[in-house]
Amino acid sequence: MPIVLVGPMGAGKSRVGHRLAESVGAPFIDTDLRIIERYGPIEEIFEREGEEYFRIVEREVVAEALREEAVISLGGGAVLHADTRDDLAGLPVVWLKVSASAVAPRLVGGNRPLLADGGIERWSAILAQRRPVYEAVAKYSIDTSRRSVARIVDDITGHFGGTR
Ligand SMILES: Nc1ncnc2c1ncn2[C@@H]1O[C@H](COP(=O)(O)OP(=O)(O)O)[C@@H](O)[C@H]1O
Ligand SMILES: O=C(O)C1=C[C@@H](OP(=O)(O)O)[C@@H](O)[C@H](O)C1
Numbered sequence: 718m719p720i721v722l723v724g725p726m727g728a729g730k731s732r733v734g735h736r737l738a739e740s741v742g743a744p745f746i747d748t749d750l751r752i753i754e755r756y757g758p759i760e761e762i763f764e765r766e767g768e769e770y771f772r773i774v775e776r777e778v779v780a781e782a783l784r785e786e787a788v789i790s791l792g793g794g795a796v797l798h799a800d801t802r803d804d805l806a807g808l809p810v811v812w813l814k815v816s817a818s819a820v821a822p823r824l825v826g827g828n829r830p831l832l833a834d835g836g837i838e839r840w841s842a843i844l845a846q847r848r849p850v851y852e853a854v855a856k857y858s859i860d861t862s863r864r865s866v867a868r869i870v871d872d873i874t875g876h877f878g879g880t881r
């Protein structure tokens with residue numbers, strides 16, 4: 718069974734997922750990396766085709782990933798797709814939380830198209846819209862604001878028994 722990480726941009730899904738996979742000895746899938754391998758840089762997809770098209774290709778990659786026995790880090794907006802929310806029912810889904818003040822320095826220098834003009838205020842507005850969705854899909858949540866990646870990995874393996 719996969720372990721799936723959800724949460725807002727900069728919460729640490731990609732970094733924690735990578736370390737969690739090493740820790741439990743499972744393959745690691747970052748759905749954004751798969752999108753990039755197949756379709757090119759995310760900011761170019763947004764620029765060329767728009768967010769709606771990005772969500773379609775994201776859904777395709779996410780659906781495929783969720784059938785694999787892996788630690789899976791989703792992009793922050795993947796849960797917007799109803800089919801993905803359906804797929805997440807019954808899976809160990811971890812919501813990585815983070816405060817605006819803790820995430821602000823983590824977002825510096827990133828190339829997330831949704832934050833291209835708006836910064837932390839835009840991030841907060843997006844989170845406000847999505848919070849109920851994260852809440853609905855998650856089986857467990859961790860505030861990453863003042864926790865090391867190693868500690869977050871320990872919390873997750875402790876909660877799910879260290880196995881898949
Ligand atoms: N627990 C943490 N404490 C401090 N910095 C972190 C933590 N988790 C991730 N980061 C840093 O924050 C940035 C965003 O992390 P990332 O894993 O890409 O987030 P996400 O995939 O959720 O957008 C990266 O520079 C990463 O190294
Ligand atoms: O929240 C979002 O809508 C997005 C989050 C990004 O992934 P991270 O959450 O890993 O930054 C990436 O999928 C894309 O820029 C859109």
Ligand SMILES: [Mg+2]
Nearest residue numbers: 730731749792
């Ligand atoms: Mg990521």
